[in-house]
Amino acid sequence: MKMKLCVILIVSTFLPVNSVFVYKFTELVGCSDSVDEPILLYSLDRNEIVFEDYKANNQVSRLPPFADPVHFENLYDYAISKRDNCIQTIENVTATIGNQTENKVPPDCSIYPKHDVVPGEKNNFICFVTNFYPPHIKLRWMRNGVFVTEGVYISQFSINSDGTFNIFSTLTTTPDKGDRFSCMVEHQALDSPHSITWDESMEPPRLTPSVTPTVVFAVGILGLATGIFFVIKGTCFR
Ligand SMILES: *[C@@H]1O[C@H](CO)[C@@H](O)[C@H](O)[C@H]1NC(C)=O
Ligand SMILES: *[C@@H]1O[C@H](CO)[C@@H](O)[C@H](O)[C@H]1NC(C)=O
Numbered sequence: 001m002k003m004k005l006c007v008i009l010i011v012s013t014f015l016p017v018n019s020v021f022v023y024k025f026t027e028l029v030g031c032s033d034s035v036d037e038p039i040l041l042y043s044l045d046r047n048e049i050v051f052e053d054y055k056a057n058n059q060v061s062r063l064p065p066f067a068d069p070v071h072f073e074n075l076y077d078y079a080i081s082k083r084d085n086c087i088q089t090i091e092n093v094t095a096t097i098g099n100q101t102e103n104k105v106p107p108d109c110s111i112y113p114k115h116d117v118v119p120g121e122k123n124n125f126i127c128f129v130t131n132f133y134p135p136h137i138k139l140r141w142m143r144n145g146v147f148v149t150e151g152v153y154i155s156q157f158s159i160n161s162d163g164t165f166n167i168f169s170t171l172t173t174t175p176d177k178g179d180r181f182s183c184m185v186e187h188q189a190l191d192s193p194h195s196i197t198w199d200e201s202m203e204p205p206r207l208t209p210s211v212t213p214t215v216v217f218a219v220g221i222l223g224l225a226t227g228i229f230f231v232i233k234g235t236c237f238r
Pocket of ligand 1: 085088089092
């Protein structure tokens with residue numbers, strides 16, 4: 001399938017007063033003439049703040065629960081105008097220079113559980129897919145070779161400085177002993193769907209108990225030494 005895609009990036013950087021922190025605020029607008037999935041999202045550094053859900057006519061905050069929520073006024077109307085403008089840009093560019101073949105970059109994929117897997121205990125499996133272009137991609141989950149949709153979450157895109165994209169998906173489920181979880185990735189730069197699988201053999205070896213007390217002891221000694229240093233410093237160098 002041939003797909004033309006237009007991505008417009010408006011990147012601005014600002015420096016807060018009296019601070020050494022520099023944040024990069026990004027507005028990402030994307031559209032395609034072959035896939036009806038426009039994108040409008042805002043991010044601060046590489047953390048997504050909010051995206052527009054075009055189908056639900058709703059802006060979706062992506063901040064963690066402890067952060068103050070942000071709300072953009074009239075974002076839907078703005079998003080629609082950006083989408084139309086983006087589609088018009090594709091038409092204009094195509095009319096001028098014809099259909100261009102795009103550089104396609106296949107994704108790097110990894111899969112891992114959020115917590116150590118204990119059969120019968122709820123967990124999240126994460127499928128992390130990075131550095132691909134164009135952004136259109138399909139992710140699906142399988143449990144023991146059977147597709148599952150329940151408990152699946154798919155993130156929005158994040159963009160890298162080289163113009164490639166990242167995305168991740170999570171599957172929230174309670175694994176049983178011997179379960180295999182696979183993430184299947186379909187992308188134009190891959191000849192066929194690519195599937196990566198997690199099973200018990202991928203669990204990292206656990207720390208043997210004999211190691212832990214030594215580490216705790218060493219940290220304790222270091223803490224004691226630091227304490228003594230500050231006591232001496234406080235007493236002698238006033
Ligand atoms: C596309 O081309 C039309 C006609 O030349 C022009 O009016 C319009 O502004 C262009 N739109 C974009 C988004 O470049
Ligand atoms: C570009 O490709 C589309 C189909 O994807 C075709 O309809 C159109 O005529 C092509 N335009 C040019 C200028 O080659």
